[in-house]
Structures are given as C-alpha cells and as structure tokens.
Amino acid sequence: MVSETNVEAAIQMAIAREQDAYDLYTNAKGMVTDAPTIDMLDDLAQQELQHKAKLATMLEGDVDKIIARDSYSRYTDLKIGDYLAPAKLEEGADFQTVLIVAMQKEKDSNEFYAEMAKLTTGAAKELFEFLAGQEMIHKNKLEALYDEIVYQEN
C-alpha cells in the first residue's frame, strides 16, 4: 500500500524534474543564435516553470487523497523512479545531443503524467492530463527542430 508520503515524494520528484527541464532549456538557449529557436526554447522553459508552480500548488492540497484507493497497487507498480530518473547530459554536449536528451525527458514526463492521470480523479486528473498533453507537445516541437537541424546539415 502506498502512503501519502510516497505520492508526495513522486510529486516532489516531478517538481525537481520540471526545474531540470527549465535549466536544460535555459542552458540550451545559450548554444544557439537563431532567433526563432531561442524563442521556442524560452517558451519551453517558461512552460516548465508554470508546470512546477501547478505541481507545487497541488502539494498544498490533500495529496493523500489523489490516488484512488482501488488504484494503490497500480500506483506502487508504476516504479516512479523509472519515469523520473534524471537524464544524463555530459559536459560539453553539443546542441543535437541536448535535443536528444530533452526529447527523452519529455517522453518520460508525458508517460509519467499520463499514468498519474489514469490513477487519479477530479482536479488532480485534470492537471495530470494537461501536463501529459503539454509534454507531448514539447516532445513534438523538439523532434521537428531536431529534424530541421539534421536536414540542414546533410
């Protein structure tokens, strides 16, 4: 059985991950000179900060109640750490590598939030669905950017 602390810990990890994403996009901005790309990365960074704030607000509420009782076993099977493990980025990684890591992070975040949405109801479910959708959009935007860069180089 999952304790409320575990749910809280998962949300704390998600908050840390949103901060990581913000840092990643903020650093990535410094690696490019193309104005539309900088705008896009800035946009992504700001959205991650908003996600962080929404999750922090959720923690102020009754987090012990957000996982439905009959979903406890599925929740414990989730292996939250698999979704939220910090993505590794080596020192001196080039922009393409940063994009690959970011795409993976967005995919993992999307899956994590989508799973949480399945286990929750009401406002929590709505927030997780919203976040899952946003991370999917982020992943798609990064893929388009990645394709554009690879295409330009070849």
Ligand SMILES: [Fe+2]
């Ligand atoms: Fe996010």
Ligand SMILES: [Fe+2]
């Ligand atoms: Fe994202």
